[in-house]
Amino acid sequence: MRRIAATAAVLALLGTGPALADKVFVTNEKGNSISVLDASSLQVIHTIEGLQRPRGITASPDGRHIYVCASDDNLVRVFDAATYEELPSLPSGADPELFVLHPSGSPLFIANEDDNLVTVVDVNSRQVLAEVPVGVEPEGMGVSPDGKFVVTTSETTNMAHLIDTTTYQIVGNVLVDSRPRFAEYTPDGKFLFVSAEIGGTVSVIDTATNEVVKKIGFEVQGLLPEAIQPVGLRITADGTKAYVALGPANRVAVIDVARLAVTDYLLVGQRVWQLAFSPDGKTLYTTNGNSNDVSVIDTQSDQVTVSVPVGEQPWGVVAVASAGGVE
Amino acid sequence: MIGGMGRQDIDGCRIGGAVALALLVLAAATPAQSGVEYRAAVLRVDTPAQPPISRLDRKPDDLGFAGATLGTADNATTGRFLDQTFATETVVATPQTAESEMTRLLDQGITYIVTLADAATTVKLADLAGNRALVFNALATDDRLRGADCRANLLHVAPSDAMLADALAQYLVWKRWGTWVLVSGSHPEDQALAAAYRHAAEKFGAQIAGEKTYEDTGGARRTDTGHVLVQRQMPVFTQDLPDHDVMIAADRTGVFADWLPWHTWASRPVAGSAGLVPQSWSPAHEAWGATQFQTRFEKLANRPARSEDYQVWMALRVIGEAAARTKGGDWPAMHDFILSPAFDLAAFKGQKLTFRDWDGQLRQPVLLTDGQVVVSVSPQAEFLHQVSQLDTLGIDRPETECKR
Numbered sequence: 001m002r003r004i005a006a007t008a009a010v011l012a013l014l015g016t017g018p019a020l021a022d023k024v025f026v027t028n029e030k031g032n033s034i035s036v037l038d039a040s041s042l043q044v045i046h047t048i049e050g051l052q053r054p055r056g057i058t059a060s061p062d063g064r065h066i067y068v069c070a071s072d073d074n075l076v077r078v079f080d081a082a083t084y085e086e087l088p089s090l091p092s093g094a095d096p097e098l099f100v101l102h103p104s105g106s107p108l109f110i111a112n113e114d115d116n117l118v119t120v121v122d123v124n125s126r127q128v129l130a131e132v133p134v135g136v137e138p139e140g141m142g143v144s145p146d147g148k149f150v151v152t153t154s155e156t157t158n159m160a161h162l163i164d165t166t167t168y169q170i171v172g173n174v175l176v177d178s179r180p181r182f183a184e185y186t187p188d189g190k191f192l193f194v195s196a197e198i199g200g201t202v203s204v205i206d207t208a209t210n211e212v213v214k215k216i217g218f219e220v221q222g223l224l225p226e227a228i229q230p231v232g233l234r235i236t237a238d239g240t241k242a243y244v245a246l247g248p249a250n251r252v253a254v255i256d257v258a259r260l261a262v263t264d265y266l267l268v269g270q271r272v273w274q275l276a277f278s279p280d281g282k283t284l285y286t287t288n289g290n291s292n293d294v295s296v297i298d299t300q301s302d303q304v305t306v307s308v309p310v311g312e313q314p315w316g317v318v319a320v321a322s323a324g325g326v327e
Numbered sequence: 328m329i330g331g332m333g334r335q336d337i338d339g340c341r342i343g344g345a346v347a348l349a350l351l352v353l354a355a356a357t358p359a360q361s362g363v364e365y366r367a368a369v370l371r372v373d374t375p376a377q378p379p380i381s382r383l384d385r386k387p388d389d390l391g392f393a394g395a396t397l398g399t400a401d402n403a404t405t406g407r408f409l410d411q412t413f414a415t416e417t418v419v420a421t422p423q424t425a426e427s428e429m430t431r432l433l434d435q436g437i438t439y440i441v442t443l444a445d446a447a448t449t450v451k452l453a454d455l456a457g458n459r460a461l462v463f464n465a466l467a468t469d470d471r472l473r474g475a476d477c478r479a480n481l482l483h484v485a486p487s488d489a490m491l492a493d494a495l496a497q498y499l500v501w502k503r504w505g506t507w508v509l510v511s512g513s514h515p516e517d518q519a520l521a522a523a524y525r526h527a528a529e530k531f532g533a534q535i536a537g538e539k540t541y542e543d544t545g546g547a548r549r550t551d552t553g554h555v556l557v558q559r560q561m562p563v564f565t566q567d568l569p570d571h572d573v574m575i576a577a578d579r580t581g582v583f584a585d586w587l588p589w590h591t592w593a594s595r596p597v598a599g600s601a602g603l604v605p606q607s608w609s610p611a612h613e614a615w616g617a618t619q620f621q622t623r624f625e626k627l628a629n630r631p632a633r634s635e636d637y638q639v640w641m642a643l644r645v646i647g648e649a650a651a652r653t654k655g656g657d658w659p660a661m662h663d664f665i666l667s668p669a670f671d672l673a674a675f676k677g678q679k680l681t682f683r684d685w686d687g688q689l690r691q692p693v694l695l696t697d698g699q700v701v702v703s704v705s706p707q708a709e710f711l712h713q714v715s716q717l718d719t720l721g722i723d724r725p726e727t728e729c730k731r
C-alpha cells in the first residue's frame with residue numbers, strides 16, 4: 001500500500017504519466033487545506049495547504065482542474081489535479097461557498113451569500129461575465145443537464161431561483177422549505193431536488209411546471225425531528241437513486257427516485273455535509289465535519305465500507321478519474 | 328442615550344446600499360403587479376434609566392430599529408418574488424405616550440406590532456390592541472407574560488427569564504459546577520429573575536448554597552474614580568457566602584453585576600447577568616450561517632447587532648415567513664398558521680424555531696457568551712425531551728399558568 005501511494009505521489013510530483021487511480025479531493029474548512037486521497041488505497045497521498053476556509057469544491061469535466069471556494073480568501077482557487085500546482089485564481093465575489101460549473105466546462109456560477117448575488121465567471125478568461133441578484137443568502141447551485149438553466153437556493157428567502165444561462169435573467173422562483181442548501185437535477189432534467197436544512201425536507205420540483213410535486217420528509221428512530229437536517233444531495237447517473245446527507249443526524253438517506261420515497265438510512269460520521277460520486281458511480285464519498293473523516297459508501301449494496309480520516313472539519317468533496325473525466 | 332422622538336419609514340426603496348440596488352434590479356426583472364401589503368410597526372417604549380455600568384453597553388439610538396430595517400429588507404427581497412410588499416414604521420415612545428402611539432398605529436390599520444417595552448407596558452399595549460392587531464413582544468423576558476398575564480394576541484420572540492436561566496443551568500450542570508450562590512438585585516424584575524434561577528437549580532439538580540441581595544441605594548452609576556471603591560467593597564460584600572462553584576448574578580436592572588467578576592472574595596467564576604451570560608444573540612456568534620446575518624446587519628447599521636435587534640428581526644421574519652406560506656390572509660389567519668406545526672423559522676441557531684401553542688413563546692436555542700466568544704449554546708445535548716429538546720428550556724406545557 002505504502003509503496004503504491006509513494007509511487008503515485010512521485011508520479012504526481014513529476015506531473016508525468018497517468019496517475020494510477022482515481023483521486024478524491026476533500027476541503028477541510030477548519031484545517032485550511034485540501035486532503036487528496038488515492039481512491040484505491042484510501043490513503044491521504046497529498047495535502048494542499050494555504051487556503052483560507054475552503055468549502056465548495058468541483059472539477060473541470062476533463063478532471064484536470066480542481067476549483068475551490070476559498071471563502072475567506074474571497075477567491076476561487078484553482079489547482080492542477082495531477083501535479084497539485086496552483087493555477088491563477090478566479091474572481092468570486094465575497095465569501096464564496098458553493099458553485100456549479102456549466103457542463104461545457106465554463107462558465108462557473110458562484111453563490112455569494114453576503115451580497116445576494118450569483119457571480120458568473122468565465123474560467124478561461126477569468127472575467128466576471130455577470131452578477132445576478134437573487135434572494136437573501138444564495139447558497140446551493142445546480143445546473144440542468146442541458147446547461148440551459150442554473151438554479152440557486154437562497155437560504156433566508158427559502159426559494160430556488162432558476163436562471164437562464166444565456167440571458168442571466170431569473171425565469172422562475174419556487175418556494176421550498178426553510179434554509180434550502182443544495183440543488184440537483186435528475187439526469188433527464190425533468191426534476192429538480194432541493195434540500196432544506198431547517199425545514200428537514202427535500203422538495204422535488206417538476207421542471208416543466210416549476211411546481212413542487214413532492215416534499216420528501218425523513219424519520220430516524222430515536223432522533224428528534226430537529227436533528228434531521230438535509231444538506232448535500234447527489235443523484236446517480238442512471239437517475240434511479242438520490243442520496244441526501246442529513247447533517248447532525250449522522251446519516252445519509254437513500255431515495256428511490258421513481259417512487260420519491262426513502263428506502264434506507266446509512267450511518268456515517270458526524271455532521272455529514274457534502275457528497276460526491278466516484279467517476280464510475282460505484283462509490284459515494286461523504287464529508288463528516290465533526291468527526292474529521294470521509295465515509296465511503298458502496299452504491300451497489302448501499303453499505304458504508306470504511307471511514308478515512310482527513311483534515312479538520314471536512315466540508316466539500318469531489319472525485320476525479322485517473323485518465324480524465326469526472327462523475 | 329435615548330433616541331429622539333420620531334418615526335421613520337422603512338420600505339423596499341429606502342433601505343440603502345447594496346440591498347436597495349439589488350432590489351431595484353430585481354424589480355426590473357420581476358413584473359410589477361398589485362399584490363398584498365403587510366404593514367407592521369415597531370413600538371419602542373424608552374423608560375428613563377441610569378446609564379449602564381460599562382460605556383460599551385450604552386444603548387444606540389437605533390436599538391431594535393436596525394433589526395427592523397434588516398428584517399423588512401429580507402422580507403421585501405422574498406416578497407418581490409411573491410408579489411408581496413412589506414412596510415415597517417418605527418416609533419419611539421415614553422411610558423406616558425406609549426398608549427396614544429399604539430392607538431394611532433391601530434387607527435392606521437396596522438395589524439402587526441412589535442413592542443420593545445417592559446412587562447407592564449407590554450400587557451397594556453396588547454390589551455389595547457385587543458382584536459385589532461397581533462403583538463410581538465421583542466424585549467420583556469418576564470415569565471409572568473408567558474404565564475398568568477399571557478394574552479391571546481401576544482407572541483413572544485424574546486426568550487423568557489426561565490429559558491435564559493435554564494440555558495445557563497444546563498451548561499453549569501453539564502460542567503458539574505453544581506453548587507451555586509445567588510446574588511440578586513433588589514428590584515422586582517431582579518427578584519423575578521432570581522426566582523427563575525432557583526427554579527432552574529431545582530429542575531436540573533444544582534444546589535444554591537447561599538443567597539444575598541444587593542440593595543440598590545441609588546447614586547450615580549459611574550464616577551471618576553471608578554474601580555477604587557468597588558474593588559474594596561465587592562470582596563467584602565461577597566465574603567460571607569458559603570463555598571460554591573459558581574456565583575450567579577440576577578441583576579436585570581444592571582446595578583451591580585458587571586462589577587462582580589474579578590472582585591469576588593473567592594476565586595470563582597460569575598455567571599448570569601455578568602460573566603457567562605445567557606442571551607438570544609451575540610455579535611460574536613458565527614455558527615449556522617450567523618456570520619451572514621452579522622455582515623448584513625453591520626453593513627446597514629454600522630455597529631454590532633444586539634439581542635434587541637435580533638429579536639425584532641425575528642418578529643418581522645415570522646411575519647414574512649407566514650406571509651410567504653399563507654399568501655394573503657388577515658392577522659388571525661396568520662396567527663393560527665404561526666402557532667401551527669406547519670410553521671418554522673430559520674434564524675441562525677442550527678435548528679428550526681417554532682412557537683409554543685400554550686403560551687405563544689418562540690422556542691429557541693440560547694447562546695452563552697462571555698462577551699468575547701460564544702462559549703456554548705443550550706440546550707445541551709444530554710438533556711432530552713419527549714417532544715422538542717428546546718422545551719427543556721423554559722416553562723413546559725404541563726406547568727404553564729397561561730390560559731390562552
